[in-house]
Amino acid sequence: MKDKIFGVLQRVGRSFMLPVAVLPVAGLLLGLGSSFTNKTTLATYNLLGIMGPGTMIYNILTIMSKCGSVIFDNLPLIFAVGVAIGMAKKEKEVAALASMIAFLVMHSAISGMITIYGGPEAFLTGATGTVLGMVSLQMGAFGGIIVGLGVAALHNKFYKIELPAALAFFQGTRFVPIISTVVFLFVGILMFYIWQPVQVGINNLGGVVQSSGVFGTFLYGMIKRLLIPFGLHHVFYMPFWQTAIGGTMEIAGHSVVGAQNIFFAQLADPTTTHFSTLATRFFSGEFIIYIFGLPGAALAIYRCARPEKKKAVYGLLFSAAITSIMTGITEPLEFSFLFVAPLLFGINAILAGLAYAIAQALNIAVGLTFSGGFIDLFMFGILQGNSKTSWLLIIPVGIVYFAVYYFLFSYLIKKLNLKTPGREEDSEETKLYTRADYNKKKNATIDNKGNEAEELSAAITQGLGGKANISDVDCCATRLRITVIDGNKVKEDILKSTGAAGVIHKGTGVQVIYGPKVTIIKSNLEDYLETEDATIEKVVTEPKRKMSTDKETIEKQEIVMGQETIIYAPLSGNVMELSEIKDGVFSEEMLGKGFVIDPTEGKVVAPCDCKVETIFDTKHAIGLSCGNIEILIHIGIDTVQLNGKGYDIKVREGDVLKKGDVIGYFDIKAITDLGYRVVTPVTITNTSDFTTIKLLKKDSIKAGEEILSVQ
DSSP states (O other): OHHHHHHHHHHHHHHTHHHHHTHHHHHHHHHHHHHTTOHHHHHHTTOHHHHSTTSHHHHHHHHHHHHHHHHHHTHHHHHHHHHHHHHOSSOHHHHHHHHHHHHHHHHHHHHHHHHHTTOGGGSOTTSEEEETTEEEEOOHHHHHHHHHHHHHHHHHHHTTOOOOGGGGGGOGGGHHHHHHHHHHHHHHHHHHHHHHHHHHHHHHHHHHHHHTHHHHHHHHHHHHHHHGGGTOHHHHHHHHHHSGGGOEEEETTEEEESHHHHHHHHHHOTTOSSOOHHHHTTTTHHHHIIIIIHHHHHHHHHHHSOGGGHHHHHHHHHHHHHHHHHHOOOHHHHHHHHTTOHHHHHHHHHHHHHHHHHHHHTTOOOOOSSOOSHHHHIIIIITTOHHHHOGGGHHHHHHHHHHHHHHHHHHHHHHTTOOOTTOSOTTSOOOOOOHHHHHHHHHTTSOTTSOHHHHHHHHHHHHTTOGGGEEEEEEOSSEEEEEESOGGGOOHHHHHHTTOSEEEEETTEEEEEOOTTHHHHHHHHHHHHTSGGGGOOOOOOOSOOOOOOOTTTGGGOOOOTTOOEEEEOSSOEEEEOGGGGOOSSTTTTTTOEEEEEEESSSEEEOSSSEEEEEEOTTSSEEEEEETTEEEEEEOSBSGGGGTTTTEEEOOOTTOEEOTTOEEEEEOHHHHHHTTOBOOEEEEETTGGGOSOEEEOOOEEEOTTSEEEEEO
């Protein structure tokens, strides 16, 4: 149960990262626009003459400010779409559309209920607000998260649904927006009754948080840090940033909830004289830790390294420290000591909590969009002026923190002989588990013909138990987040060898920490999983052997160089060249050489003694391996759109078949009536491995007759 909860929470946490990722650009637009359209700021920097009201620069900055504001004003909708995309397993674009529709429907239903019950004046002050022009309850980001999670659940359940023939147009992915609309109409009505007491509870909880003072701030900072190894810190901090738990404040005549929303509302309000510390208490401490404290820890680790390893350690820690200082991404640094010296990480968490508390006590009020690096400090501290933020106090506190981290870490590393980078045994490599480190090691051992991204993806896939074991792929800012089918198949040693700073494995939830380049790694992995290579486990084979029908050896057999192998027709019908179907993919031999059969019977059989490697979810295509010949049978053109309608596949992935064994059936009439061609391309997907592929027969053929020669 704990593992299942962890898996769900990590998926929820990573789904927050897509909407959070847009905040830096929104903050940049709002920060620059609001700062340099503020007459006081312009006067301070003597810029009224060239950037004052009426100038082109002023007009552009005004537009920038409004463009940044519109993102923060509509974060609930952005969260609805982002969470739905993050939680949907496949067909994510459909989930995005359905979530937007559901969000509008839910708030429309709430708006209707408010009208029925006397309008907004009949409710408590601040209980209602405007959402996309509709009067609705103040649900904030929670409203978007509820929609995103609900739509994702509906989407994952129904995106492959089959309906009766009369309603076939509405089946599959088209059904998701329909069912979401119906469900969230009733959710909106239900929320009208449920959310009001929930709202009171959240406001009361926010009051408790606000009254907790610096001790509450200390606990927030420490807990957030302790959750980082588990990847659950996004789930923890988001309610403080985006809901009334993080505070409620009246700004420019509007009630604003959520610490981050309060800060940016004040940023856009020219009457603000000093940003609210009750909101920025959840942010300001990060600048002390990220810009000063952790670099001090990096220096301590470097100074404690063995002399012969200091050069290597310097190169690794310097880049990690710069990343922490500039961007606030700290995991490359923190994971350098998290696993080898957990005590240091525990101390780091306590010091982090104290930094948040100290910042609040000193009235430091610097906000952020994503993380507490110098970029955000410059935008929301330095540019705003010390009178609004008290940012100058970060410097002396930071210097003290640098010294505390340096001397405390140095003492503990030496006293307890902690094996931080540079203090390993001679047989162990000194590394900070970066992508560059992985590439260096890999290039010494793999063939130069291998593609770098593909090799990394292949290794990750193997570490996750193979393509068939991977259920869902996503990432946050620094870690690859995977849901697997069988957690016992995960090989953490392989995952660590790919350059990961750490691997967190709980049941079916797996997190692999790579740092800020993880989005590229995730995209490459998704591309790799879509290829045929991802389904093939390449191993060193024994000497070449002749074909065998023995079920234990079929999957290992290979074709002797120069030997001719005959492929038999998997269907009855009329044989054509691939070029004759003119589909732009098969006809151009993009998926390999082969042939096409226009079937006269809806039955598919094994074209040789083979193993079933892949059955597409939509049942329209089957991948087979006949020894080292890889065959794709694609029943129909563009029939992926049918989502399995009209197909009845009788085999499963991993089944070993003999020539002529039935693979499945398909309904020719049903498929053609829906407007699709049933012509079936059969291709050798690893064409380049063979010297000759020759079509033996054209025109009419029966299943089981010789059709292709491979040599």
